[in-house]
Amino acid sequence: MEKPIENFWSLRLADLRDVLEANNFEVHIAENVDSAKKIVREILPRTGAKSISWGGSVTYVQTGLYQELKDYPGIEVLDTYEMGLPPEEMLERRRRALLVDLFITGTNAVTETGKLVNLDMTGNRVAGITFGPRNVIILAGRNKVVPDIEDA
Numbered sequence: 656m657e658k659p660i661e662n663f664w665s666l667r668l669a670d671l672r673d674v675l676e677a678n679n680f681e682v683h684i685a686e687n688v689d690s691a692k693k694i695v696r697e698i699l700p701r702t703g704a705k706s707i708s709w710g711g712s713v714t715y716v717q718t719g720l721y722q723e724l725k726d727y728p729g730i731e732v733l734d735t736y737e738m739g740l741p742p743e744e745m746l747e748r749r750r751r752a753l754l755v756d757l758f759i760t761g762t763n764a765v766t767e768t769g770k771l772v773n774l775d776m777t778g779n780r781v782a783g784i785t786f787g788p789r790n791v792i793i794l795a796g797r798n799k800v801v802p803d804i805e806d807a
Contacts (some may be wrong), residue, residue: 664797667767667797667800668684668797668800669684670767671765671767671769671800672684674767674768674769675765675769677769678769678770680769683698688718688719691718691720691794692718692719692720692723695720695724695759695792695794698792699724699727699757702756702757702789702790703756704730704755704756704757704789704790705729705730705731705756706730706731706732706733706754706755706756706757707724707727707730707731707732707733707755707756707757707758707759708732708733708734708735708748708751708752708755708757708758708759708783708788709721709735709736709752709758709759709760710735710752710758710759710760710761710775710779710780710783710784711736711760711761711779711780712759712760712761712780712794713761714761714794714795714796715759715760715761715794718794720759720794724759733748733751733752733755734748735748735749735752735779746777749777749779750779752779752783752787752788753779753782753783753786753787753788754787754788755787755788755789756788756789756790757788757789757790757791757792758783758784758787758788758790758791758792759791759792759793759794760780760783760784760791760792760793760794761780761793761794761795761799762784762793762795762799763799763807764799764800764801764806764807765795765799765800765801766800766801766802766803766804766806766807767800767801767802767803768803770804771784771793772801772804772807
């Protein structure tokens with residue numbers, strides 16, 4: 656068997672895609688960071704988004720999408736984690752982020768049964784996923800895939 660690790664993940668992610676799609680998620684599988692960025696760039700025009708914000712997501716920052724979308728022409732970026740902001744302003748921006756056209760975030764875990772597991776300090780990420788923004792993109796690396804909630 657050639658490339659056993661790649662084959663394992665290909666099969667596991669295909670199964671995960673099926674269960675997530677059964678739960679009404681639109682799923683895209685990226686082979687690497689560049690592929691993930693390309694997928695987000697392709698989704699962006701379809702949303703018609705004029706405003707973007709994000710909930711805490713290391714993946715969003717580490718992929719370079721955070722900086723890339725800050726520089727994207729014609730889109731207002733509501734930065735909820737801008738350095739140096741007073742705590743009151745950060746909280747107010749997180750509230751306003753619930754009204755943007757596109758909310759980008761991560762998730763703590765994705766179960767093999769198609770459930771997202773999220774724990775939040777202020778609730779802005781969970782609120783953004785479940786209510787408010789017109790469109791949501793959830794970025795998750797394969798390191799987030801777990802068998803069930805107990806393993807999350």
